[in-house]
Amino acid sequence: MTDLVDAALADAWQTSWSRLVGLLIGQYQRPDLAEDAVADAFESAARHWPADGVPTNTGAWLLTAARRRVLDRLRTEAVHRRKEPLMAVDDEMRAAAAAVVDPFDGAHVADEQLRLVFACCHPALAADDRVALTLRFVVGLTTAEIARLLLVQETAMAARLTRAKKRLASSGIPFAVPPPGQLDSRLDAVATVLYLMFTSGYQPGSGPVTLRVDLGDEAIWLVRQLSVLLPGRAVLSSLLALMLLQHSRRDTRLSPSGQIVLLPDQDRSRWHGEEIAEAVALLASEEPDRARRAADGATSGGPVARESAEGSSGAAPASQLAQEYRLQALIAAEHATAPSSADTRWSRICTLYASLEDLTGSPVVRLARAVAVAEAYGPTAGLALLDGLDEALPRHHRLPAVRAELLVRAGDPAAAATEYERALALVTNDAERTHLTTRLSTLR
Amino acid sequence: MQFVVLGYGGLVPGGLVLSSADAATTVRDGALTPGALSDGLSSVAVLDAPDLDAVTESLRGLAGAFEVRPAEPR
Structure with a gap:
């Protein structure tokens, strides 16, 4: 019992x-x-x-x-x-x-969730508070999990949530989907939290459970519902493409014993091809925008055929967020459509990451770009891009983990071991800890 | 619920227009001093509205800045 x-x-x-x-x-x-x-x-x-x-x-x-x-x-x-x-x-x-x-x-649950997402994304709330509240109320993440996702201290996040909940309760903010004319003003905030909801499924924090595929399913479903509510929005089609591409690899991310399987070692035959095809079609069908011209301009071909540089006239310019998601989706599409790991077009991925970094200035993007650059041009070039990131990502275990991996490839196992130890001191997830420990043990 | 709307350089619809700050008297801890606490305050209203969105919608398109706060029962 x-x-x-x-x-x-x-x-x-x-x-x-x-x-x-x-x-x-x-x-x-x-x-x-x-x-x-x-x-x-x-x-x-x-x-x-x-x-x-x-x-x-x-x-x-x-x-x-x-x-x-x-x-x-x-x-x-x-x-x-x-x-x-x-x-x-x-x-x-x-x-x-x-x-x-x-x-x-079972009939009204999704509407309730979407209503709550819109309420949490009310413009009378500070931008950071909107994300934190949605992750708490809609996704149900703990304060510690939200703090880790948003790269802040747990105590700071606890204070932020308390303040935001108090404001939500006291300021007269309505809990309702705004009228049609105001939906777009909240769309970027809503898209951001839905993507974080999706991401949290693949970075669920401490403990032995490493994947929450259901959160990915739910986030994708909510984006589809939003797309019905607001058709033709670039930010939603790019976000859906990005989610589908990342979600398509869900069955291969962990070994049967629960260990992380890195992308090059994943069984591509078990990726969900229909989701990849839908995402690639979404990217191809989007109206051209500045990000696409910038991203696609340097290279030709790829999973998404390039359209005329002029594009269609009269299309509204995509928001920065839409451009970010599109660039990320194009990168994911390169991985998803490469016949094998060895056949990945790293130079094109480097170009896309450079555009993404120009657009966002994000240290996390720089970290990912360093990995791509190392693949395309060697570990020394990748290591150079990591310089200066420690201050921007002081609690991010992936920074020392990536540096360690590149140091191994550059032939410096002693320095690599030190970086693996730094990563192990920061990591909270059991599967990632096991992976790092295994890598460290090969150096000794 | 009730909201208090303070207009700074703007006129709150249905509200009261305040005289200039020169005409104000400040009372602090029982002591009176001439002048206003905030020079920019120009109008004030107490509105009944279902929520914040209804209040902000009534201010849409108006020039000036407005501060909206729910009025709490005491």
């Missing part, structure tokens, strides 16, 4: 947590209470389910319990304010609860 309850709780946590929080926020407009209420509901489930049995509809059970917690808190607050009669609060909240359709019939 205990195993059954544990499994049911784990499943409910994974499938229902963010939905429950989203529903409660949407209903009561109190994000500060919603999280605690859901946590309390799970605690209550852990106490009751072993004795009473696992309910048929765990999500509905948890929602009822969480609603009860919120109502308790609201009543307590009303008492403290000594302003409103308790019954008025009760009646108001009961009416609101009655108006909500049971979300666990």
Whole structure:
């Protein structure tokens, strides 16, 4: 029975947590209470389910319990304010609860999530806060996981989340999809958080679980829903292409024993070809933009046939974010369509990365570009690009890991070992730690 | 809910236009001094609106800067 309850709780946590929080926020407009209420509901489930049995509809059970917690808190607050009669609060909240359709019939869940994403991306919130709130409320990541994804200290992220939740609760920000005329103003923010949601599935943080493929599926599904809502947006088609290309390799990223399989060693026959084809078609069908002209100008051919440099007249210029996603997708497409690792066109990838770095100025892009340059022009050229990155990426384990790998190739195992040790001190994921430890052991 | 809208150089629709800062009196800890705390404040309104978006929509296209805050019951 205990195993059954544990499994049911784990499943409910994974499938229902963010939905429950989203529903409660949407209903009561109190994000500060919603999280605690859901946590309390799970605690209550852990106490009751072993004795009473696992309910048929765990999500509905948890929602009822969480609603009860919120109502308790609201009543307590009303008492403290000594302003409103308790019954008025009760009646108001009961009416609101009655108006909500049971979300666990499966029909409205996605809309709820999208609504919550748009609410978290309200322009009255600071840009950094929008991303953090969405990753917390919609994706359900822990503070530590969000901090790692956004490259900030956990304490700073905890403070940011507290501040943002307080503002969300107190400033009158509505929890609703904005009217059609205002959707585009939030599109880049929404696209950013959906991509981070996707990315978090492949960098889930500490512990033994290394992939959350379901998060990738969910992010892709949400982008498809957004594309229906807002057709023809370059940022969405580029983002979808990027996600599909990265997601297509999901079955080959880990060995059966859970160890990381690097891209050159992955079994390309097990990549999802239909997703790669859809992504390449998306990239080919996009309207030409500045990024494409810049990126495609240096080389010809490739997975996406180059169109006229003039392009079509009258097309709105793509946002910087759309250009970023397109460049990243073009890089991913080069990998996905190369017949083998040895046949990868690294010089073209270097050109694309250079355009991406010009566009973003991102140290993470520089790190990836260094790897591509090392493949195309040798490890010394790659190492040169890493100079100066330590200050920009002080907690990023991949910087010393990449430097170590390039030092090995450059014939300096002693310096490489030192860098592997630095990487091991920073890494939080078990699979990556195993990979780094294995690499280090080959040097000794 | 209720929102207070402060206009700085702009006129809040349906709000009150404030006299110039020269006409203001500041009361701090019971002590009166001539003049305003903020020279730029030019209008003020208390609006009933369902949410922040409804308030900002009513300010769309207006010149000047506006500060919007929910009014909390006390």
